[in-house]
Amino acid sequence: MxxxxxxxxxxxxxxxxxxxxxxxxxxxxxxxxxxxxxxxxxxxxxxxxxxxxxxxxxxxxxxxxxxxxxxxxxxxxxxxxxxxxxxxxxxxxxxxxxxxxxxxxxxxxxxxxxxxxxxxxxxxxxxxxxxxxxxxxxxxxxxxxxxxxxxxxxxxxxxxxxxxxxxxxxxxxxxxxxxxxxxxxxxxxxxxxxxxxxxxxxxxxxLPARKHVVNALSTRKEVDKSGEIIVFEQACPWKAHLFALEEEADEKINIKYALFTDTHGKWRVMAVPVSPSSFTSRKALPEVWRGLRDQELSDKAGIPGCIFVHASGFIGGNNTKEGALAMARASLKM
Structure with missing residues (x-):
């Protein structure tokens, strides 16, 4: 030694x-x-x-x-x-x-x-x-x-x-x-x-949010037959979990929109980003909706209860879950 x-x-x-x-x-x-x-x-x-x-x-x-x-x-x-x-x-x-x-x-x-x-x-x-x-x-x-x-x-x-x-x-x-x-x-x-x-x-x-993302992914086709929209009954940190679970999945998963409630009980529809920290969305909300609010937005979208769509199209809001889901479904087709 x-x-x-x-x-x-x-x-x-x-x-x-x-x-x-x-x-x-x-x-x-x-x-x-x-x-x-x-x-x-x-x-x-x-x-x-x-x-x-x-x-x-x-x-x-x-x-x-x-x-x-x-x-x-x-x-x-x-x-x-x-x-x-x-x-x-x-x-x-x-x-x-x-x-x-x-x-x-x-x-x-x-x-x-x-x-x-x-x-x-x-x-x-x-x-x-x-x-x-x-x-x-x-x-x-x-x-x-x-x-x-x-x-x-x-x-x-x-x-x-x-x-x-x-x-x-x-x-x-x-x-x-x-x-x-x-x-x-x-x-x-x-x-x-x-x-x-x-x-x-x-x-x-x-970490506790992971089970909510797992559940949202397992029920995504009940939300919309496209399988590209997920719903959270309460807001949680879901982005990193979503990307990890998509990568781990045996089948191809490519979620476009996530729905969740805000602190006032209203509903949000968020365009999923291309990565957890990115400001670029996989499919942003329609350009013709961006920057509009309230009745003007509802009239333009043909969906009642709209609250807003951000100018960049990464997020929007509606008074109800049904309205937010309608916004997401319409966005998939536009």
Whole structure:
């Protein structure tokens, strides 16, 4: 056993997490927070250093050290040859964004963390694992690796992301005796609490909607013989579930419109987007209805009770379920 292996073995009864000192970023702050959600690392110290001898004594090392070796709990991504993505580590996953230390820790410990926090079974854990990477961790990986979410010059700057807020916690250059370690603890707590907030939202709010989407799909041909309209008796977060269930289905499903009630008990008809986050609809409501309201819209559509159709045609409203369904059926034919 080498000297470094001996030092590491001697610290196994008191696990430590190593990461680099100085200015910090969102990825190692999240990586350290995630590790401390696990019972093994719950109370362990975090050692911030670039001294390799000190790093060699740490149980886990993230974002520093020049090595990616999960068997030795080394999770750096800065080495020249590193090119791992979720897809390269698991070809069942679709994401091809290069991983940061956050993504590496999440890939190897994320399922265990989700089970620890949410007490989920294996099937539910996998759904949440994918959802959290898609909607939280991948952004941190991409930003840390300098990967833009768009081509060309953005139309405006988004400066309120969790990564920006973590960056602002770094001590200012004007401070004579900056305490990076104290600020790093704040950064860990900021990004970590946001991770937990998002995870709990998906587990407690988003995931229960899945059964409603399953039911809506199973009864879609009772709603309309086309099978392209679904109805929810109450509003719920249905879009991501719909796309996932369409992809998993043995038969081709291509829902065009979803009906649901609003907070006032009125009915909405929404054109299904081409992807969960897209503003482009598979089949928008008819152009001749767009921007019209109330009686003018009802007269134009020949459907009583119309309330509005948005100028882009992605959504409309009617006083009754029957009226909203009539709008959806008419839209299919136009």
């Amino acid at each position: 080498s000297e470094s292996d001996t030092k590491r073995a001697n610290t196994m009864d008191q696990p430590t997490i190593g990461t680099h000192d100085g200015s910090f970023h969102c990825d190692e702050a999240l990586a350290c927070f995630l590790l401390r959600l696990l019972p093994t690392y719950k109370d362990c110290a975090i050692i911030r250093t670039r001294n390799q001898e000190k790093l060699d004594t740490c149980t886990v090392v993230v974002d520093v050290g020049g090595k990616f070796d999960p068997t030795k709990l080394r999770f750096d991504h800065h080495q020249r040859e590193f090119a791992h993505t979720m897809n390269s580590l698991d070809n069942n996953k679709r994401w091809t964004t290069k991983l940061s230390s956050a993504g590496l820790v999440y890939f190897h410990f994320g399922r265990e963390i989700i089970k620890e926090v949410c007490k989920t079974d294996d099937s539910t854990t996998e759904v949440l694992f994918d959802q959290m990477y898609d909607n939280f961790v991948e952004e941190i990986d991409a930003v840390d690796n300098g990967i833009s979410p768009h081509e060309g010059q953005p139309k405006y700057r988004v400066a309120s992301t969790v990564g920006n807020r973590v960056a602002r916690l770094n001590p200012p250059w004007t401070e004579k005796n900056p305490d990076f370690d104290a600020q790093f603890k704040k950064a860990m707590n900021l990004v970590g609490q946001e991770f937990l907030e998002v995870l709990n939202h998906y587990n407690d709010v988003w």
